[in-house]
Amino acid sequence: MGAFGSELMMCACIARVGPARQAFWAVLDRRTGRLHEGAAVGRVGASVRFAPGGLVSIRDGAVAVELELDEPDGAVETLLGDGGPGFVWTRKHAGIAARGQVAIDGHRRPVSLEAALDDTAGYHRRHTRWSWSAGIGRLAEGVSLAWNLVEGVNDPPSGSERTIWRAGIASEAPPARFASDLSTVSFDDGARLRFAPEAERVHEQNLLLLRSSYRAPFGTFSGELPGGLELTEGFGVMEHHDAHW
Numbered sequence: 001m002g003a004f005g006s007e008l009m010m011c012a013c014i015a016r017v018g019p020a021r022q023a024f025w026a027v028l029d030r031r032t033g034r035l036h037e038g039a040a041v042g043r044v045g046a047s048v049r050f051a052p053g054g055l056v057s058i059r060d061g062a063v064a065v066e067l068e069l070d071e072p073d074g075a076v077e078t079l080l081g082d083g084g085p086g087f088v089w090t091r092k093h094a095g096i097a098a099r100g101q102v103a104i105d106g107h108r109r110p111v112s113l114e115a116a117l118d119d120t121a122g123y124h125r126r127h128t129r130w131s132w133s134a135g136i137g138r139l140a141e142g143v144s145l146a147w148n149l150v151e152g153v154n155d156p157p158s159g160s161e162r163t164i165w166r167a168g169i170a171s172e173a174p175p176a177r178f179a180s181d182l183s184t185v186s187f188d189d190g191a192r193l194r195f196a197p198e199a200e201r202v203h204e205q206n207l208l209l210l211r212s213s214y215r216a217p218f219g220t221f222s223g224e225l226p227g228g229l230e231l232t233e234g235f236g237v238m239e240h241h242d243a244h245w
Contacts, residue, residue: 135236
């Protein structure tokens with residue numbers, strides 16, 4: 001889950017690779033510019049929990065988050081080959097209302113954000129590399145916009161997981177090209193999404209058989225999505241992941 005807004009941006013994840021279990025989370029307080037983050041291995045439910053009814057919680061040290069997410073119609077589900085013998089299933093949704101409370105260092109406040117959900121399972125290639133973005137924004141007329149963009153996995157020319165939600169209505173986005181420094185996402189029709197990072201979560205892991213290099217900056221977006229969809233504001237995350245698993 002990622003949740004984004006003008007004052008706070010955050011993510012929470014539980015990942016399973018074979019018998020290994022890991023959870024991680026991050027909360028960016030845009031008023032102070034401070035990024036709070038944490039990770040756990042093994043007993044992941046102690047820090048990050050997803051519960052029925054769209055409930056998401058983070059409890060770790062000085063940070064406590066309790067959110068309730070709406071999930072109306074509009075999720076996109078794909079089942080695709082990975083270029084080898086395996087396959088990947090994924091279900092994505094973005095632009096979902098997320099309301100609740102966030103406490104940082106004992107200071108509690110109500111929040112109203114827009115969220116993106118990512119459920120993925122599959123048998124990926126031994127070496128998998130991808131770039132990805134999820135975000136929310138507004139068009140000039142105030143219409144809501146959200147996106148899920150990817151390059152490297154689940155990205156055939158059609159039938160991909162790439163999606164743009166305009167006023168909650170999903171449509172497939174054309175192939176996307178991510179800059180190596182994650183500064184832009186560009187498209188064949190000339191549209192370009194520009195990204196300005198504010199804080200970044202970085203994780204490097206080398207367990208010999210399992211290796212992972214990961215970076216995920218939070219920030220703001222400007223520019224245009226395909227179809228002449230020009231943003232007046234945009235918040236979200238970029239990601240690059242290089243994994244051997």
